[in-house]
Amino acid sequence: MNERNAFSLAGIPVVLILIAGWLLTGWWLVTTLATPSEAGPAQIIPIGLVFALLGFLSKGFFQVQPNQGQVAQLFGRYAGTVRDAGLRWTNPFYAKRPISLRVRNFESGKLKVNDSDGNPIEIAAIVVWQVVDTAEAVFCVDDYENFVQIQSESALRQMAQSYPYDAHDDGKPSLRSHGDVINSHLANEIQQRLGKAGVKVTEARISHLAYAQEIAQAMLQRQQAGAIIAARTRIVEGAVSMVEMALGELGKRGVVDLDNERRAAMVSNLLVVLCGERGTQPVVNTGTLYTG
The missing domain is CATH 1.20.5 (Single alpha-helices involved in coiled-coils or other helix-helix interfaces)
Structure with missing residues (x-):
């Protein structure tokens, strides 16, 4: 499931149209009540239906914040995403859910793992990410924010087990001496796990690295x-x-x-x-x- 644009209109013109509709319907009601001989149920009911229709159409208004997307669903089916910031109007039957598109970051907890030499170490990382596909973020995983955190820690654990803590004479990279290589590997590992959730990893860096207390x-x-x-x-x-x-x-x-x-x-x-x-x-x- 990929993101697509949902139907929406600029909100200000629609507001002016609905205001005009309310005024005309109100004038209609006033003129009808002003003539007692014509103020019967046959004349009042259509006016009431028009008022109800105008009220229902007013439910189609919603706001989109900058760097935000509104995911629209029609009776449980994905109808599209609106990214245009400002006041918008769409189908009143749409159910809408806001999704932040801003860049976010979090720091993982200190994980205790074994490096490639079998030495127990403590490691933590800072991950910078953002949602790039709202449809995948909402419908492909249950809770994308929790998914990002758990999968990032899993990738960090996997990456730490692939390198030694200290450099050896063989020239292979280590966790302590080859920061750029390690951070690039970590970012790729996290991105592979989060691609299905519509999330892009902007940056991943080691924030804590030390031997475990026992050694x-x-x-x-x-x-x-x-x-x-x-x-x-x-x-x-x-x-x-x-x-x-x-x-x-x-x-x-x-x-x-x-x-x-x-x-x-x-x-x-x-x-x-x-x-x-x-x-x-x-x-x-x-x-x-x-x-x-």
Whole structure:
């Protein structure tokens, strides 16, 4: 079932026509009552029927707010949707239901799921959506707002199980490091589920991401260890480069000629100085190179 336009007319011209009808019918009634010989049932009943018809036609007026659609039904059958804002008039037999076409958003609850590595995590998302097909939203699902929320959380759970929390060396995206990829995947997952409800997903973003409490401390220690290892690796790489540069400059300028044993000792001392966490205490050698 797809949305289509329902029959409706601009309300102001119809209001003027009905006002004219009320005035003419009232004048008819006054002139009839002014002549007692003609004021019989045969003359009064048609006037009453005209008043009743005008009153019935007045029930066809309704208002359409900006970014709103009025879904019309005729004896339970879908008759169409009116999106033209303002005062409108349509078939008085139509039953009308307003549907908001504005952009809406909601934040899901914090879901506890397992990532692709099996680690329990907490995750939540913000979903921005709007109704684009009023017929599908009203007639294809029971409650489209509740449908959007439940299906969005289902898609979020499915997406979270497809990625690890942290990035690995294999280059695959992770929940924590590849935000654009994750958000795009989440939006596509939600849209696939909500297409049948006449809803378009404008944006979906992760709003909360953390390890579950039972493993949070252990994962924090692992992250700290990884950070320490990465920092130490960078320090050692820099220290080796500096030692290599120092030995190369000493040899190129002929400042001192070191044998392998003294070269190894100098490398060891430089690495201790460059890689140590605390300041080192220098030892002044007052002898020769081969005596301390």
